[in-house]
Amino acid sequence: MIVYLLCFTLFLVGLYGVLTQRNLVKIVIGLSIMEISIFLFFTLIGYIQGAAAPIVVRGQVETQFVDPLPQAMVLTAIVIALATNAMLLSIAIRLYRKYKTFDIREMRSLKG
Numbered sequence: 366m367i368v369y370l371l372c373f374t375l376f377l378v379g380l381y382g383v384l385t386q387r388n389l390v391k392i393v394i395g396l397s398i399m400e401i402s403i404f405l406f407f408t409l410i411g412y413i414q415g416a417a418a419p420i421v422v423r424g425q426v427e428t429q430f431v432d433p434l435p436q437a438m439v440l441t442a443i444v445i446a447l448a449t450n451a452m453l454l455s456i457a458i459r460l461y462r463k464y465k466t467f468d469i470r471e472m473r474s475l476k477g
Contacts, residue, residue, distance in 0.1 A: 411435030
């Protein structure tokens with residue numbers, strides 16, 4: 366139960382970073398922290414204490430296996446998150462080239 370609370374705390378740390386920071390790069394880092402906490406949570410959902418890897422071998426008498434579906438979904442989500450972070454950082458770089466700052470409030474005041 367404590368690991369689920371730690372995942373939730375990590376998510377709140379990322380959310381705090383997104384809501385309170387004015388720097389675009391720090392906001393992207395906060396989003397990455399939120400994504401990582403969700404990946405950890407999904408991986409923990411599929412884990413069973415004392416269970417074996419889901420590899421069936423002839424003659425093996427194992428009754429409980431770890432669920433591989435959340436792990437496969439997290440691997441797919443990591444690739445999507447990587448592409449999303451790359452896109453967000455490229456947008457941040459384009460905005461920096463235009464406005465010469467990463468500060469959101471400064472960009473709003475420039476309007477052009």
